Structures are given as C-alpha cells and as structure tokens.
C-alpha cells in the first residue's frame with residue numbers, strides 16, 4: 171500500500187547526468203547497439219515492445235541476417251518473414267514490419283522518415299516506437315517510455331496512478347521530458363529502459379545498486395519502492411478447450427492449413443482443429459472439425475496428450491489426436507499442404523502448433539516407427555522438433 175503523499179512530481183534535477191554516466195559505463199553490448207542504423211533500431215524496437223531482451227537477441231540476429239535492409243525486407247515474401255519470426259509470437263508485428271518496409275521502399279527509396287509524426291504513419295508504428303526510433307536513430311528530443319521506462323518514471327516521481335491509465339502515462343512522460351537532455355534524448359531513453367530491465371526491476375528493485383537512488387522519490391520516501399507502480403489485479407484468463415488432428419496420408423505426410431492473412435495468427439500454418447463444443451468429447455470434436463474444415467475423415471484416432479498455451483487474453487487447452495486419412499485426400503488448395511514431418515520446418519507455425527508437433531513427435535519417439543497410417547510400410551523418423559527458440563516469456567504470451 172502506498173501512503174497518501176503528493177504524487178506525480180518532477181524527478182530531481184541531477185537524475186539525467188547521473189543516469190547517463192551509469193549508462194555509459196554499464197550499457198549492455200546488445201546487437202542492435204552495434205552499427206545502430208535507423209532500420210536496425212526500428213526492427214529492435216518492434217521486437218522489444220513485446221519480447222524480452224534475452225529472447226529478442228537471437229530473433230534480431232536471425233532477422234537482420236536474412237533482411238539486412240529495408241529493401242531486403244520489402245523484397246521478401248510475407249511467408250518468409252513469418253518463418254524467420256516463427257516462435258516469437260505477436261505475428262502482427264512481423265506483418266506490419268513487412269508492410270511498412272514495402273511502403274518505405276516504394277515511397278521513400280528505402281529511407282525511414284525522421285519525425286515522430288511521419289514514423290507513426292507507418293503500419294504497426296505506435297507512439298512508443300515512433301518516439302524511440304526518432305530519438306535513438308535521429309536524435310529527436312522526445313521521451314519514449316515503454317513498460318520499463320514507465321515503471322522507472324513512476325518510481326522517480328512517486329506516481330500512484332495505474333500505469334494502464336493514459337492520464338498516468340502522460341503525467342510521467344511530461345515529468346521526464348522536463349529532465350530530458352535535449353542533445354542526448356536517445357541515450358536518456360535507452361538508459362531509462364536499461365535501468366528498468368537490470369536494476370529497477372518490477373517487484374524487487376535493486377535500490378542499493380541504483381545509480382539514481384538519491385533522486386528517486388519512491389526510494390527516498392517509501393519503505394518498499396517496489397510497491398510502485400500500484401498492482402492491478404486482473405481476473406484470470408478464460409480457458410478455451412480445443413481438439414486438433416494430425417492427419418497422416420499413406421505417404422506419411424501430415425496435413426497443414428494456412429490461416430487467413432488477417433487476425434490472430436494470420437498467415438501461419440497449423441493442423442486442422444477447433445473448439446470443443448458443449449456435450450462433445452475431444453475426439454468427436456476433432457472428427458467434426460476435421461470434416462468441417464477439410465471435408466476429410468480420419469481412421470482410428472490416437473490421443474497424443476494435451477497441449478496448453480497462453481495468449482494475451484485467453485488460454486487454450488488442446489487435445490491432440492493423430493490418425494490416418496480414411497478415404498480420398500480431397501482437393502488440393504494453395505492454403506492446404508501435405509508435408510513430410512521433416513518439411514514442417516519450412517512453414518511458419520504458431521507456438522501452440524510447435525508444441526503439438528513436439529507432442530506427436532515425442533509420442534512416436536517413444537514407439538519408434540509408430541506412424542498412424544495402416545498402409546504405411548516405412549517410417550522415416552521425424553526430426554525431434556522444430557529448433558527451440560528460447561522459453562516463452564513468463565508473464566506474457568506468444569502466439
């Protein structure tokens with residue numbers, strides 16, 4: 171509980187020089203800080219908005235190796251961009267990066283705009299990313315605050331409002347902009363975020379090691395500076411129960427389908443399946459979904475476990491089945507493919523589908539050569555699973 175004191179004040183005047191001196195000495199050698207071109211800064215900020223630094227580092231490396239410039243990204247297909255992004259979640263970020271790169275390539279010869287307003291006009295660029303890119307890449311004298319920066323600012327100013335309220339965020343941004351060194355805005359913004367990530371942690375801030383503790387009102391005035399920002403108790407996310415079928419044809423190939431380009435997980439490939447309706451068993455739901463989505467039928471279905479996954483507003487509990495195709499393979503369509511298990515690595519999949527794949531491959535691994543198709547005489551053991559790309563973030567969800 172935060173005692174009732176005057177909140178939302180200006181941070182003390184010496185905060186910026188002390189912070190910048192600390193940052194100069196402790197700044198982590200993150201890959202986007204090497205050769206910090208506007209493009210690399212933009213890509214990094216898009217990634218960092220919903221992905222922790224530890225997970226963003228390998229993703230950033232993969233992404234800029236494959237798409238080193240705006241033009242290279244613009245020339246790539248969306249499918250390839252999604253594949254490189256696979257496993258990082260929040261795929262709308264990748265779709266928007268790609269769309270924005272195409273726009274910048276087509277209308278500006280591949281040069282990113284320099285102002286907050288022009289940046290914000292690009293697909294997927296909101297106020298934070300526009301301000302971060304304008305200050306870090308072009309030296310614009312603007313404050314850019316994401317979740318870490320807002321927490322730091324709230325503690326400096328003893329802000330007792332909820333951070334999800336726009337008025338609170340504006341108050342913090344206004345207070346920090348009054349301490350912003352106009353010629354070092356990019357470094358200041360990065361330093362504030364870095365302090366939040368490494369020292370001014372969410373629950374247990376490491377105040378003894380903080381370079382600006384003497385300027386921090388929460389540290390100076392509260393028994394527990396970690397009690398700011400105030401915690402908001404959210405109701406638990408609802409759980410949706412679903413059933414999924416890994417359907418195998420006589421050649422040992424598995425059926426995957428592509429989701430429509432817009433909306434949740436747009437453009438990604440997954441196994442047929444859907445929600446378990448009231449009074450349905452998981453298996454009957456699996457058969458119904460398969461029939462409704464594809465017109466196909468399965469022989470005996472084997473249960474392959476239950477996969478759980480969290481999205482930002484709900485969780486899913488997916489009952490996984492594996493079984494042989496019964497009857498003809500149906501029409502071919504661009505959004506539907508029969509792929510050998512090894513070739514599944516060539517399409518972009520949601521995280522939950524990667525978990526399903528691992529469950530099926532794991533079950534087969536336990537019984538070598540235990541493919542499900544009765545006609546099948548040979549089984550090439552599928553590769554263990556798609557490459558691991560780090561654990562999902564603790565609080566947040568990945569697609």
Ligand code: ADE
Nearest residue numbers: 215218219316360363364
């Ligand atoms: N989080 C968001 N942007 C960041 C940056 N540029 N450096 C460190 N952490 C960040």
